[in-house]
Amino acid sequence: MPKSLRELILGLADISEIKDLIDNELRSHKNPQLIVDELSQTLREVGDKYERGELFLSELMMIGYLASEAASNLKPHLSGAGKRSRGKTVMGTVRGDIHDVGKNIVVMMLQADGWEVIDLGVDVPPEEFVEAIRKEKPVILGLSALLTSTLEEMRNVIKALEKSGLRDKVKVIVGGRPITRMIAKEMGADGYADDSVAAIRAVREMARRGGGT
Amino acid sequence: MNHRERVIKALNFEEPDRVPIMENGIDTPLMEKITGDSFPYAVSRQSPIITDRSHESMRVDLRLKCWRKIDFDLFPIDLSTPDGWKPQMTPEGDMVDLWGRIMKLDKMTRAWIPYSTVFTDPDDYDEFEFPDPLEGGWVYALEYAKRNLEGEMALASSLRDPFAHAWEMFTPMKFVLWMYREPSFIKRVIEDIADFNIGIIKRVAEVGVDLIISSGDYCDAKGPMVPLSFFRDTIFPNLRRQVDAAHKSGVKYIKHTDGNINSLLPDLADIVDGCHSLDPSAGVDIGSVKKTYGDRLVLMGNISVDNLALKGRADIVEEVKRCIRDASPGGGHILSSSNSWAAGARLENCLAMVEAGKTYGVYPIKM
Numbered sequence: 001m002p003k004s005l006r007e008l009i010l011g012l013a014d015i016s017e018i019k020d021l022i023d024n025e026l027r028s029h030k031n032p033q034l035i036v037d038e039l040s041q042t043l044r045e046v047g048d049k050y051e052r053g054e055l056f057l058s059e060l061m062m063i064g065y066l067a068s069e070a071a072s073n074l075k076p077h078l079s080g081a082g083k084r085s086r087g088k089t090v091m092g093t094v095r096g097d098i099h100d101v102g103k104n105i106v107v108m109m110l111q112a113d114g115w116e117v118i119d120l121g122v123d124v125p126p127e128e129f130v131e132a133i134r135k136e137k138p139v140i141l142g143l144s145a146l147l148t149s150t151l152e153e154m155r156n157v158i159k160a161l162e163k164s165g166l167r168d169k170v171k172v173i174v175g176g177r178p179i180t181r182m183i184a185k186e187m188g189a190d191g192y193a194d195d196s197v198a199a200i201r202a203v204r205e206m207a208r209r210g211g212g213t
Numbered sequence: 214m215n216h217r218e219r220v221i222k223a224l225n226f227e228e229p230d231r232v233p234i235m236e237n238g239i240d241t242p243l244m245e246k247i248t249g250d251s252f253p254y255a256v257s258r259q260s261p262i263i264t265d266r267s268h269e270s271m272r273v274d275l276r277l278k279c280w281r282k283i284d285f286d287l288f289p290i291d292l293s294t295p296d297g298w299k300p301q302m303t304p305e306g307d308m309v310d311l312w313g314r315i316m317k318l319d320k321m322t323r324a325w326i327p328y329s330t331v332f333t334d335p336d337d338y339d340e341f342e343f344p345d346p347l348e349g350g351w352v353y354a355l356e357y358a359k360r361n362l363e364g365e366m367a368l369a370s371s372l373r374d375p376f377a378h379a380w381e382m383f384t385p386m387k388f389v390l391w392m393y394r395e396p397s398f399i400k401r402v403i404e405d406i407a408d409f410n411i412g413i414i415k416r417v418a419e420v421g422v423d424l425i426i427s428s429g430d431y432c433d434a435k436g437p438m439v440p441l442s443f444f445r446d447t448i449f450p451n452l453r454r455q456v457d458a459a460h461k462s463g464v465k466y467i468k469h470t471d472g473n474i475n476s477l478l479p480d481l482a483d484i485v486d487g488c489h490s491l492d493p494s495a496g497v498d499i500g501s502v503k504k505t506y507g508d509r510l511v512l513m514g515n516i517s518v519d520n521l522a523l524k525g526r527a528d529i530v531e532e533v534k535r536c537i538r539d540a541s542p543g544g545g546h547i548l549s550s551s552n553s554w555a556a557g558a559r560l561e562n563c564l565a566m567v568e569a570g571k572t573y574g575v576y577p578i579k580m
Contacts, residue, residue, distance in 0.1 A: 012393055014394075050435070053435060053436060056436070056437060056438060056439055056440050057433055057435065057438040057439070058389045058392060058393075058438060058439040058440065058443075059440070061385065061386060061389045062389055062390070062393055065386065065389075065390065096319060096320065096321040097319075098317050098319060098326050098328045099326075100328065101385045101386075104385075104386060122317070122328060123317065123319075147555065147557065148518065148519055148522040148523065148555065148557050148558075149321060149322070149522065149555050149556050149557025149558075150321075150557070151557075152557075177434060177494075178519055178522075178523075183523075194434075195433075195434065195435070
């Protein structure tokens with residue numbers, strides 16, 4: 001019996017096998033939205049597995065890559081409501097920090113989950129975040145940092161948003177190893193995540209509460 | 214008992230006069246604050262990059278002055294660039310290091326940090342000019358430090374772990390892709406880097422180091438970053454080869470890794486002489502490690518770097534007391550933070566760590 005999309009992704013199959021499966025299902029007139037839903041459901045399962053310690057970081061990264069590729073493959077076949085993203089997000093690692101493994105996993109997973117992601121990269125100064133919020137009008141801004149020393153930079157971004165009158169236009173999620181609920185609250189963020197899977201969950205939760213579509 | 218004797222006792226699972234204290238690294242801005250000296254040149258924790266030998270001597274001088282001022286017992290120093298090597302700079306102002314890592318300058322810590330790579334696919338590796346451990350210059354900083362120390366502090370050579378090296382050389386995403394798609398290629402790269410390290414281990418042993426501290430992480434806060442099968446098939450056999458080479462020269466081998474290492478400890482206890490970091494923020498309980506592996510592993514670390522940056526002096530003193538109570542009896546313990554003193558750490562907390570170590574770490578431990 002052929003493997004399902006879920007089985008292929010969890011089994012870290014070759015991307016060509018995943019693309020072949022999607023092509024075959026589309027040729028059989030399967031509604032592409034059902035495939036997107038299956039992908040999204042698989043990512044939730046992956047998140048839960050990682051939280052329970054049943055997946056290694058390398059497996060999470062590989063799954064993020066495969067799911068992101070699968071989502072790109074599906075995108076041209078979606079129409080109407082399905083083609084619209086679940087919402088737009090802007091992501092970046094704050095100034096003074098160039099670590100991006102966690103952020104990149106979040107970007108891949110969000111793309112696979114149907115979000116439009118503007119990735120500003122690493123070492124991003126506050127004014128660049130402000131400019132991106134003004135231009136892209138995202139529902140969620142994700143700020144990433146690995147180093148304790150760059151927590152202050154997250155505060156600077158939030159202050160810069162307040163100063164430019166954009167703070168109430170976007171929900172801010174701060175993420176990274178040193179982040180705790182108390183630190184996030186104290187710096188004025190709307191949500192926090194201490195790893196990449198928690199970040200996906202925070203974005204979804206924020207969207208459910210009215211931050212996204 | 215001098216600093217070096219104190220460390221040697223601890224490394225041999227004997228009780229010295231007090232628990233030795235060390236740091237694996239201190240960011241330049243903090244060293245400048247401690248010493249009052251300035252050092253205008255950027256460094257890198259991952260790779261030797263300073264080509265001017267007078268600047269390299271200044272780097273060691275600053276570090277020595279800082280370590281002496283803090284009164285540390287162990288002096289770790291990394292490799293220098295080989296003679297004649299010059300870094301390649303990209304049009305964007307980034308640096309390509311000896312290993313093909315593209316590095317950006319972090320202005321806050323004044324350190325170059327890898328973020329990209331010259332390798333676009335595995336075939337590029339065969340065209341890559343691999344560094345030669347026999348070239349002159351690699352041990353310049355170590356020899357300079359050895360001459361200046363004259364046995365006052367124990368001397369450690371920092372050496373990048375082959376897994377961490379390859380992970381950064383290719384960038385984490387490419388490493389992972391190739392690890393799953395071309396496992397024999399990744400295995401070959403890790404073997405090549407281990408061969409290089411074995412060549413370097415002979416050189417640093419000739420300088421007369423007391424121990425090697427292998428840098429580069431195996432774990433994140435959740436646990437090992439790659440499956441245990443990959444550790445047992447590829448990482449650990451090459452780690453063992455390096456440890457054997459060090460032991461042949463009478464040098465101890467300590468493995469540093471951040472993160473939750475609990476599931477790797479049975480294997481590590483069988484291979485290396487000690488572990489550094491023992492990160493409490495990632496769930497490593499030094500008391501529990503001591504109970505199970507305290508007769509085989511020298512324990513270094515466990516003072517949370519997050520707490521050094523975020524908590525107060527009294528919290529740090531309590532953390533040091535806990536660490537000493539749980540890990541110091543019987544020797545085999547060197548007090549340090551769980552990584553290094555980063556630029557964002559509170560200096561008063563760092564100094565409180567050392568002061569508390571000296572106060573409560575006197576043998577026999579009375580807590």
